[in-house]
Amino acid sequence: xxxxxxxxxxxxxxxxxxxxxxxxxxxxxxxxxxxxxxxxxxxxxxxxxxxxxxxxxxxxxxxxxxxxxxxxxxxxxxxxxxxxxxxxxxxxxxxxxxxxxxxxxxxxxxxxxxxxxxxxxxxxxxxxxxxxxxxxxxxxxxxxxxxxxxxxxxxxxxxxxxxxxxxxxxxxxxxxxxxxxxxxxxxxxxxxxxxxxxxxxxxxxxxxxxxxxxxxxxxxxxxxxxxxxxxxxxxxxxx
Numbered sequence: 001x002x003x004x005x006x007x008x009x010x011x012x013x014x015x016x017x018x019x020x021x022x023x024x025x026x027x028x029x030x031x032x033x034x035x036x037x038x039x040x041x042x043x044x045x046x047x048x049x050x051x052x053x054x055x056x057x058x059x060x061x062x063x064x065x066x067x068x069x070x071x072x073x074x075x076x077x078x079x080x081x082x083x084x085x086x087x088x089x090x091x092x093x094x095x096x097x098x099x100x101x102x103x104x105x106x107x108x109x110x111x112x113x114x115x116x117x118x119x120x121x122x123x124x125x126x127x128x129x130x131x132x133x134x135x136x137x138x139x140x141x142x143x144x145x146x147x148x149x150x151x152x153x154x155x156x157x158x159x160x161x162x163x164x165x166x167x168x169x170x171x172x173x174x175x176x177x178x179x180x181x182x183x184x185x186x187x188x189x190x191x192x193x194x195x196x197x198x199x200x201x202x203x204x205x206x207x208x209x210x211x212x213x214x215x216x217x218x219x220x221x222x223x224x225x226x227x228x229x230x231x232x233x234x235x236x237x238x239x
Contacts, residue, residue: 016202016231017041019070020213020224023049027213028061035066039213040224044104047073047092049081049217056091063099070128071096072104078132079218086111094119102126104159107150117154128208130159134190137162137169143176147183157184157207161218164189170197177205186210194220199230203237 020040022028028050030036031043045061061069073089074080084092090112093103103120105112107129117127129150137143143160150158164170170193177187186208189197198220202209209231211224222230 015236016206016209018202018224018228018231019044019208019210021046021210021217021221022061022213023217024214025050025053026215030213031062031066036225038225038228040067040211040228042070042101042208043067044070044072044210045096046081046217047071047096048084048089049074051082051084051092056088056095059092059095061096061099065099068101069099070102070104071100072128072130075106075109078106078108078130079134090115097123097125100125102128102157104128104130107131107146107153110153113153121154126156127154128157128159128186129153129155130161130186132160133162135163136165137172137189140172140175143172147181147185151183155183157186159186159208161188161190164191164193164197164220167193169193170200173197173201174204177201181205188220190218190220192220194218195222198222198227199234202227202231203234205236 018040019042021044023046043065051059071093073092076083093116097120103116103125131146147158170189173187173189177185184207187201187206188210198209209227211222211227213224
């Protein structure tokens with residue numbers, strides 16, 4: 001697929017992009033007032049979390065959003081809120097595809113991929129396929145297997161987020177992004193080493209680096225505006 005998101009990622013600049021996650025009603029209030037300058041490059045709307053105070057039919061996000069946007073409705077087994085089933089997740093995603101530069105779906109959610117991929121391809125919307133491990137960081141072989149699986153399913157970008165328990169875990173993620181990837185990778189760590197990992201992995205080639213707008217929704221996140229400032233100040237590292 002070719003759509004809006006890669007045009008601001010690759011190959012025009014090696015500078016890593018910062019994504020601000022919109023997951024709380026306060027985030028929507030910020031967007032409907034004035035989004036602070038340099039707050040992020042991209043927005044991610046966590047539809048499953050935003051659903052906490054409304055219904056699928058009533059949930060509305062800004063149209064058009066102030067920045068290129070990713071939409072996702074996360075599966076409960078990969079950190080999704082409100083225990084949403086696939087039918088509700090599909091309803092939420094389909095409703096908001098018109099404002100999305102990309103849709104993020106878990107690699108394991110084959111039914112949703114089969115339903116959504118043909119629809120977004122016709123609209124030149126990008127497909128991010130993701131995988132989250134909140135317990136640890138598997139071997140390089142398993143991580144690369146996840147990437148190849150995502151590639152076979154039509155991913156434009158692969159997103160991997162793992163719990164870091166040691167420097168060895170962080171080194172595996174660094175090796176992953178410094179190898180010549182077959183697809184653009186968004187790779188991040190969670191936990192005590194999460195903040196460090198998000199800087200290093202961004203410098204070494206992670207194309208999407210996630211922070212928060214008003215409050216964190218994952219261990220190890222930076223405020224998006226600060227992450228953007230630090231990554232721009234340090235610059236990319238050519239491995």
